[in-house]
Amino acid sequence: MTAGAPSDVAALxxxxxxxxAPRLLGLRLRTAIGGEATEVMLxxxxxxxxxxxPASHAFRGRTRRNGSMFGPPGTLYVYRSYxxxxxxxxxxxxxxxxxxxxxxxxxxxxxxxxxxxxxxxxDHIADGPGKLTQALGVSGELDGxxxxxxxxxxxxxxxxxxxxxxxxxxxxxxxATDRPWRFVLAQRH
DNA sequence: ACGAGGATGCTCT
DNA sequence: GAGCATCCTCGTC
Numbered sequence: 743m744t745a746g747a748p749s750d751v752a753a754l755x756x757x758x759x760x761x762x763a764p765r766l767l768g769l770r771l772r773t774a775i776g777g778e779a780t781e782v783m784l785x786x787x788x789x790x791x792x793x794x795x796p797a798s799h800a801f802r803g804r805t806r807r808n809g810s811m812f813g814p815p816g817t818l819y820v821y822r823s824y825x826x827x828x829x830x831x832x833x834x835x836x837x838x839x840x841x842x843x844x845x846x847x848x849x850x851x852x853x854x855x856x857x858x859x860x861x862x863x864x865d866h867i868a869d870g871p872g873k874l875t876q877a878l879g880v881s882g883e884l885d886g887x888x889x890x891x892x893x894x895x896x897x898x899x900x901x902x903x904x905x906x907x908x909x910x911x912x913x914x915x916x917x918a919t920d921r922p923w924r925f926v927l928a929q930r931h
Numbered sequence: 932a933c934g935a936g937g938a939t940g941c942t943c944t
Numbered sequence: 945g946a947g948c949a950t951c952c953t954c955g956t957c
Contacts, residue, residue, distance in 0.1 A: 790949075799949075805942075807941080824941095825940030825941060825948090826940075827951070846949085872950050913949075934957105935956105936953095936955105937951105938950105938952090
């Protein structure tokens with residue numbers, strides 16, 4: 743089979759969340775929403791390990807909000823943050839085990855004018871989890887959809903050779919703050 | 932560049 | 945009723 747085929751993405755997502763998360767960096771996330779195509783390269787993610795992770799929305803099991811985290815790998819978990827913003831995760835591993843990767847930031851690759859319009863500004867288009875969903879047109883309606891299918895699609899890609907992967911503690915969490923489960927692409931120097 | 936503070940609504944206890 | 949997996953604006957340096 744051809745390198746970079748969608749099935750490679752499916753195989754990747756079925757792995758352990760701590761292995762999957764850094765390997766999502768450099769992949770492309772493309773949306774076709776409201777008649778507009780937009781695309782970013784993923785540049786910042788965080789791993790959340792469900793029942794083993796006090797910072798995870800699924801630490802205490804299934805609730806009304808987190809149901810899609812228990813879906814098959816590739817399922818999108820979209821939730822509202824601070825009453826204002828949408829944030830999205832990609833479910834990983836095995837169906838029924840609520841492990842997921844929070845998508846925290848990306849670099850615009852296509853449809854930038856659309857993203858600028860959605861964001862209402864020219865800078866800081868997708869460098870934050872709420873900004874990323876807004877730029878790509880993602881909202882709660884897409885909770886439970888699959889990135890193997892759409893309208894949000896995960897596509898193959900590679901980080902620039904100029905970049906390296908950094909692991910740091912996760913942002914904005916108040917529990918398990920010692921775990922370096924945030925992964926970012928940073929410029930090599 | 933960086934930090935403080937407010938907006939805002941939903942979920943779960 | 946508390947607590948958020950955040951973003952923006954406006955201050956200061």
